[in-house]
Structures are given as C-alpha cells and as structure tokens.
Amino acid sequence: MSHVAIIFADSGGIQEETTVLGIPCLTLRNNTERLITVKEGTNIIVGNNPNKIINESIKTLNRKNRKQYKIPRLWGGNSSERIVRVLIQSLI
Numbered sequence: 001m002s003h004v005a006i007i008f009a010d011s012g013g014i015q016e017e018t019t020v021l022g023i024p025c026l027t028l029r030n031n032t033e034r035l036i037t038v039k040e041g042t043n044i045i046v047g048n049n050p051n052k053i054i055n056e057s058i059k060t061l062n063r064k065n066r067k068q069y070k071i072p073r074l075w076g077g078n079s080s081e082r083i084v085r086v087l088i089q090s091l092i
Contacts, residue, residue, distance in 0.1 A: 006060055008053075015043045022069045024060045026053060040070045 001007065007018050007025045012034045018025035019041030030047045037043035044060070046052045074082075 006057060015041070018042045019069065020071055020075060022071075026056055026060070028053065036072045040072045042069045 001017060001023065002021050004023060007014065007023055008028055009015060009018075009025055010028045012032060015025050015027060015032060015034045015037040019037045021042075023042055025037070025041075025043045027043055027045045028048055029045065032038060032043065032045060034043070038045060044056055046056050
C-alpha cells in the first residue's frame with residue numbers, strides 16, 4: 001500500500017491507513033465514519049458517481065505539489081504508552 005499513488009476504498013480502516021501513510025484515498029461511498037481522515041488526512045469522499053471518481057482521480061494524480069497531509073493528533077503510534085499512563089494514574 002505504501003508504494004501506490006492513489007487508493008480506492010470503501011473501508012474505514014483503509015481510510016485510516018492511507019492517512020497515516022500520506023497516500024490519497026478516494027472513498028467510494030457517500031459518507032464515512034472516519035471524518036477526521038477527510039478533514040485532516042488524505043481521504044476524499046467521491047461516492048459511486050463514475051464522473052466524480054474519474055475527475056477526482058485525475059486531479060489527485062496530476063497534482064504536482066501534493067498538499068502536505070497531516071496525521072491527526074494522537075495518531076503517532078504511542079497509544080500503549082498513553083493507556084499505561086492513564087492506568088497507573090488511576091491506581092495511584
């Protein structure tokens with residue numbers, strides 16, 4: 001997945017993975033449960049309209065300067081440390 005230029009998906013998990021990897025994702029649904037991937041990440045909701053899918057694909061692939069996608073706050077891979085810290089604090 002990390003070696004592609006664009007991904008087409010309907011899976012929320014894939015939307016999250018592409019955001020972490022900084023790879024554009026076109027979501028082939030009319031909504032998403034992972035709104036942060038649209039707001040801060042790489043996800044573009046295109047639904048199932050063939051024209052919109054083609055147009056957004058072309059726009060995404062033709063970008064000379066890809067926008068710098070952000071990984072959402074707290075998605076840095078340190079969740080286990082945060083969980084342990086909360087558990088320790090709750091036991092003290």
